[in-house]
Amino acid sequence: MTYAREMLDSHPGTVAVDADALVECIEACFDCAESCSACADACLGEEEVSQLRRCITMCLNCSDVCAMTGRVVSRQTEFEPAMARAALQGCAEACRLCAEECETHAQEMNMEHCRVCAEACRRCERACSDALSAVGA
Amino acid sequence: MTYAREMLDSHPGTVAVDADALVECIEACFDCAESCSACADACLGEEEVSQLRRCITMCLNCSDVCAMTGRVVSRQTEFEPAMARAALQGCAEACRLCAEECETHAQEMNMEHCRVCAEACRRCERACSDALSAVGA
Amino acid sequence: MTYAREMLDSHPGTVAVDADALVECIEACFDCAESCSACADACLGEEEVSQLRRCITMCLNCSDVCAMTGRVVSRQTEFEPAMARAALQGCAEACRLCAEECETHAQEMNMEHCRVCAEACRRCERACSDALSAVGA
Amino acid sequence: MTYAREMLDSHPGTVAVDADALVECIEACFDCAESCSACADACLGEEEVSQLRRCITMCLNCSDVCAMTGRVVSRQTEFEPAMARAALQGCAEACRLCAEECETHAQEMNMEHCRVCAEACRRCERACSDALSAVGA
Numbered sequence: 001m002t003y004a005r006e007m008l009d010s011h012p013g014t015v016a017v018d019a020d021a022l023v024e025c026i027e028a029c030f031d032c033a034e035s036c037s038a039c040a041d042a043c044l045g046e047e048e049v050s051q052l053r054r055c056i057t058m059c060l061n062c063s064d065v066c067a068m069t070g071r072v073v074s075r076q077t078e079f080e081p082a083m084a085r086a087a088l089q090g091c092a093e094a095c096r097l098c099a100e101e102c103e104t105h106a107q108e109m110n111m112e113h114c115r116v117c118a119e120a121c122r123r124c125e126r127a128c129s130d131a132l133s134a135v136g137a
Numbered sequence: 138m139t140y141a142r143e144m145l146d147s148h149p150g151t152v153a154v155d156a157d158a159l160v161e162c163i164e165a166c167f168d169c170a171e172s173c174s175a176c177a178d179a180c181l182g183e184e185e186v187s188q189l190r191r192c193i194t195m196c197l198n199c200s201d202v203c204a205m206t207g208r209v210v211s212r213q214t215e216f217e218p219a220m221a222r223a224a225l226q227g228c229a230e231a232c233r234l235c236a237e238e239c240e241t242h243a244q245e246m247n248m249e250h251c252r253v254c255a256e257a258c259r260r261c262e263r264a265c266s267d268a269l270s271a272v273g274a
Numbered sequence: 275m276t277y278a279r280e281m282l283d284s285h286p287g288t289v290a291v292d293a294d295a296l297v298e299c300i301e302a303c304f305d306c307a308e309s310c311s312a313c314a315d316a317c318l319g320e321e322e323v324s325q326l327r328r329c330i331t332m333c334l335n336c337s338d339v340c341a342m343t344g345r346v347v348s349r350q351t352e353f354e355p356a357m358a359r360a361a362l363q364g365c366a367e368a369c370r371l372c373a374e375e376c377e378t379h380a381q382e383m384n385m386e387h388c389r390v391c392a393e394a395c396r397r398c399e400r401a402c403s404d405a406l407s408a409v410g411a
Numbered sequence: 412m413t414y415a416r417e418m419l420d421s422h423p424g425t426v427a428v429d430a431d432a433l434v435e436c437i438e439a440c441f442d443c444a445e446s447c448s449a450c451a452d453a454c455l456g457e458e459e460v461s462q463l464r465r466c467i468t469m470c471l472n473c474s475d476v477c478a479m480t481g482r483v484v485s486r487q488t489e490f491e492p493a494m495a496r497a498a499l500q501g502c503a504e505a506c507r508l509c510a511e512e513c514e515t516h517a518q519e520m521n522m523e524h525c526r527v528c529a530e531a532c533r534r535c536e537r538a539c540s541d542a543l544s545a546v547g548a
Contacts, residue, residue: 007312010386012319038281038348045286045351057215068205074312077319078194086227093223112284144449147523149456171441175418175485182424182488211449214456249421331489342479352468360504364497
């Protein structure tokens with residue numbers, strides 16, 4: 001059992017949205033924040049760094065957005081659907097943009113860190129969309 | 138002259154959006170991230186903390202969203218309008234929600250830190266809307 | 275296999291410190307950032323919130339420190355031992371302080387979210403100490 | 412008057428350390444978080460990006476450390492000197508390392524964004540040292 005599940009199960013209040021969707025979303029956000037920060041660093045270390053500027057920027061942006069979203073949706077004491085929706089929509093979009101960029105380099109430049117990062121981004125994009133449905137659009 | 142203006146003026150590339158709107162947005166985001174984090178702490182220190190749960194949550198959320206947005210819009214090397222729009226829309230919404238909450242406590246409970254924080258939030262809401270227009274919706 | 279391990283294995287450069295210690299540290303930092311943010315929110319939702327002010331503050335601080343440290347130590351392209359040491363020392367201290375506070379409430383007030391959070395903090399404190407040894411003090 | 416000063420003056424509790432040193436430290440941290448994030452982006456946009464890998468890494472690290480420190484020291488409700496010291500020491504070190512790196516590029520490569528960023532780092536290094544004295548080592 002992960003911390004996100006345990007923390008949610010021990011919350012004193014009523015959790016406002018479907019717990020499974022929420023747990024998956026929180027974990028996907030923190031994992032993606034980690035992967036994107038690491039992928040920006042790995043891209044910076046590549047010999048072809050000058051061809052990876054857009055990838056580094058997308059990864060830094062996506063890492064910041066995911067870290068923010070993971071925190072916002074895990075705050076359940078005074079859950080505000082309008083706030084959650086804004087965060088989740090932005091995060092799904094950031095993950096989509098970053099995944100597209102990383103997938104290009106995974107395929108064309110055979111970069112394994114971009115392949116792993118794209119996987120983390122696609123999972124997070126899906127988890128944010130599912131959480132968005134759970135919150136109610 | 139502020140750092141945000143100097144950093145933008147010395148950027149090696151072409152800045153993708155109106156510089157005045159961008160500088161004001163970057164500064165408003167970092168200032169609001171600071172004010173909201175401080176207001177959450179001040180609310181926590183009030184005797185009536187149990188009546189301020191929603192305010193603390195809105196402030197923590199808004200601080201996280203503003204810190205993220207300030208970074209995303211200041212990245213100009215590979216500026217992606219879709220990413221900027223998602224961040225700015227979410228930030229304007231977070232600032233509006235937090236301002237409304239803080240304004241209530243400024244008026245009804247006479248809380249000066251909420252009055253100052255609401256001012257920072259309204260300024261940032263406006264700056265994000267203006268930057269959004271500059272990016273093109 | 276976790277993303278942290280896969281990202282490290284696919285890094286283009288030489289990883290500067292023991293990979294096992296590094297992976298455990300990165301994962302512990304991101305997990306603890308998540309747990310501490312959630313525990314601050316859960317404490318805020320408790321009826322006895324006025325007795326939990328110190329716990330909320332320690333959790334917010336620890337979450338910020340862990341999020342920062344997880345990113346700093348995962349940057350391996352231009353790894354700077356002095357920077358890593360400063361981050362790891364601060365993080366071990368933040369985790370120790372937060373764990374002590376949460377352990378008190380887990381025991382005296384029977385708060386399950388504090389018990390889980392203390393566990394995440396102690397794991398992260400240990401992982402930072404081990405990573406510190408791996409970097410070389 | 413800045414928000415940091417107004418927020419501190421309206422805090423319901425007693426501020427634990429010298430207010431002037433604290434306000435300067437909070438503002439310097441948020442300004443430096445902003446400048447370092449912008450300098451990493453500007454360096455990424457330079458033609459000689461492959462010579463600026465260390466500068467980009469130091470800037471990303473310093474931005475994360477400053478953002479964390481600005482929040483930690485602004486939390487005055489349950490101020491914990493040991494936590495403040497750990498954050499301030501780490502931040503002074505991060506700022507020193509980043510300033511040294513940026514100063515090199517300001518001089519040798521005539522990079523204006525590195526000159527501005529080094530200035531923000533040196534100011535923040537000094538503000539953290541002064542706040543550290545105010546907290547008591």
